[in-house]
Amino acid sequence: MKVWILIFFVLIANQANSQLKNQRCFVCHGVKNFGIVEQGKFKSLYVSREDFEASVHSKFACVSCHVDVRVIPHLTKPRKIHCLQCHFEGNVVGAPVTAKPEKYKESVHAKAVAKGKNAPDCKDCHTVHYVRKPEDPNSSVYKTRVPELCGGCHQTIKEEYYNSIHWAGIKRGELSSAVCSDCHREHDILPPEDPRSSLNPKNVIGTCDKCHSDVKLMKRVGVPVTNPEAYKESFHGIALKFGVVKAANCASCHGYHDVLPSRDPRSPIHPANLAKTCGKCHPRANENVAKGKFHVLPGEKESGIVYYVYTFFKWFTLIVLIGLFTHIVLDLVGHIRRKRKKASE
Amino acid sequence: MDPKKEAERLIKEVEAEEGVTLDAEFREKLKNEIAEKIRSEIERKRKEIKRKVEEEEEYFVRFSLNVRLQHLTLAVGVILLIITGLPIKFHESKIAELFFDLIGGIQVSRILHRIGAGLLIFVSIWHTLYIAFTKEGRNEFKELLPRKKDFLDFWQNIKYMLGKTNERPKYGRYSYIEKFDYWAVYWGMVIMVFSGLILWFHNFFLGIFPKFVFDIAKEAHSDEAMLATLAIVIWHWYNAHFNPHVFPFNPTIFTGKISKERMLREHPLEYEKIMKEKLSREGKSDER
Incomplete structure (x- = not known):
């Protein structure tokens, strides 16, 4: 019996397919308060047509992804779809394939999802219907929106970050300034304990170095460009290079989410706070540590x-x-x- | 050589030459006498040769055991410091990575470096006590003090090396080259030990010195280490190993012995002094 019904639907659908334009979907889904009540909660089923048509998927029919929708109105709830439905090696619809999904599979987020925890996968960052290129200022993953996006879950960290000089830079329009993804990376976000992580003590210098040894950029933002080099020449840098993980890296002194310049009294590297900062590792450190320059290059x-x-x-x-x-x-x-x-x- | 056979041969030779035959009894007596003479002559020659060999092998004790042990401690300490210190200075090189891998990490290397430092500090205290409290040490120290003659010797040696004169400078117990090495160690020791201690006990000194003192200590430690290493490898090793006069190795600092021949060539004035003292001592004992 079931088989007969299926065959019936397929026949109908084949006939209807060509006429099944997005237009017909938006008859319902284009209405702002369209939705259903599911488990006692209102769930919006609204899709902004304007935003969808500005997305990278605008040329596709809704049913290109929602392949199980054969008649409209559909009577059953369409199955959940996944990006990898198209974005796989050898797909015929021309969906771009990158290493990003593979990278994501290694990340803390994917691992948490696999354990059944509430963690983001593709759609949580890229949105479902309004995927745009990251360069597009209206993209959910556009640089200036990244803190808000990650902050959706990581709220306290977002607040810390909003105090930092990096966010101040973004607000000033210096788009080279760092947001979450510049340090944590985008897809392969790994815990700091992982030696491959950009935040592993051994890799921190390289992570900061990406921008902080960029001569043009550092000149523009008025930060000494020789600091990473001087750090690598210091005992801290050498010890860390040869595996002494407890040696101070950039973040040990500068902090990370709320990085601030030394002129800011809240900064851990403000002269008044140095004794405390150095004191984390060197118990006898006192105001003497503020007497002298840091990141010294003898030459x-x-x-x-x-x-x-x-x-x-x-x-x-x-x-x-x-x-x-x-x-x-x-x-x-x-x-x-x-x-x-x-x-x- | 058998003296009797030789005597027999000589007699026969004379007999044939003169065409006579000697009386048997006289002949036997003559043979014994000649054999005896040959025997004593051989004995005398043998003794002479032995004395000559002994004379050639005559040597002087140049360094006491105390001094030799001081040098050995210093040498071991310095070599240990150099091989564990250089990879930190040249941390970007592949060899540094290889070295730390080989030795079991930078933390092991740091411990070895501090053992070397301990030896160095120990020997500096030892030497200070030696020159302050032993007669031998005071004498050695006096011998090592620079004086006008060293500058004249230096000038003379330059002329000699350039071939302007055939007269080598006559050195006393210590040449200006050895004195230079000795005093260079003072300069090096003061800088390395003080800067090293600041770096070693940085957590203690952080409460006392401003930050820039540590920067100076680090820079001085690194730079003076380079100077000392180059001076030892190029200069000291040339004078003690690669110099054609002593190549491949001058063992005096380890054995304490120096041959009469080298003594005469390298320290003629000291040799003269020792001989004079010996003579006057022998003279005094003769008087008695």
Whole structure:
């Protein structure tokens, strides 16, 4: 019996398919308060036609994705659909295929979803019907909207982030400033314990470095571009490079979500707060730690006294070694000359 | 060589030459006498050779056991410090990575570095006590003090090396080269030990010194380490190993012994002094 019904529907649907234009869907779904009551709650089934038609999927018919809708009005609830229905390797509808879904599968979000927890998958960030390119200012994943998007779940972190210099930069229109995804990445968001994570202590420097060693960008925003380099030369940087994970990385001192410049009294690197910040690891740290420059590169004149120590040793070593080397060469040449003289005699 | 056979041969030779035959009894007596003479002559020669060999092998004790152990401790400490310190200075190199992998991580290397530092500090205290409280140490220290002669020797050596003169400078117990090495260690020690201690006990010193002191300590430690390493590898090793006079290796600092021949060539004035003292001592004992 069931088989007969199915065959019946397929026949009908085949006939109706060509006429099944989006127009007919929007008759109901284009009405703002269209919805159903499900488990005692009102569930909106409204789809903004205007927004859908501005999306990357505008050229597709609703039924291209909702393939189980064969008659309109459909009497049953359409099955849940998934992006990978089209976005898979070898699909025939021309849906772009990237490594992003695979990356996502590794992420904390996918793992949580697999455990049955409430965590986002594609649609939670990219929306269902209004997917736009990330460059599009109206996209749900447009740079300036990312904090709000992630903050939908991570609310306290969002509040912290809104205090940071990075958000201040975005608000000022400096779109190169960092939002969530710049540090946490987009799809392969991994826990800091994972060695592949951009937030793993060993990778933090590289994560910050992406922007903070960009000469043009740092010049534009007025941040010293040599800081990551100086860090790599410091004991902290060297220890971390060779696996001492407890050594301070950028975030240990600067904080992360609420990064602020040293001139801001709320910043952990404000001179008044340095004793406390250094004191996290170095118990005897006091106001002395604020007396001196940070991220010192000995070869730079801005490094003050360290530059002069460096310069002194540079010349001193050069002069001493030239002297010693000359003495050795004279000794050797003299020795050879005498030996030859003796041999010829 | 059998003296009797040799004597027999000599007699036969004379007999044949003169065409006579000696009386048997006289002949036997003569043979024994000649054999005895040959035997004593051989004995005398043998003794002479032995004495000559001994004379050639004559050596002087240049360094006491105390000094040799000081040098050994210093050498082990410094080598340990160099091989564990350089990979930190040149942390970007592949060799640094390889070294830390080999040794079991940077934390192991840090411990080894501090063992080296301990040896270095220990030997500096040892040496200070040695020159302050032992007669030998005070004498050695006095010998090592720079004086006008060192500058004249230096000048003379330059002329000698350039071939302007055939007269080598006559060094005393320590040449200006050895004195330079000795005093260079003071400079190095002061910088390395003080900056090193600040870095080692940074948590303690953080409560005392402003931050820039640590930056200076780090820079000085790193730069002076480079200078010391180069000076040791190029200069000190040349003078002690690769110099054609001593190549491949001058063992005196480890054995304490120096041959008379080298003594005469390298420290003629000290040799003279020792001989004079010996003579005057022998003279005094003769008087007695």
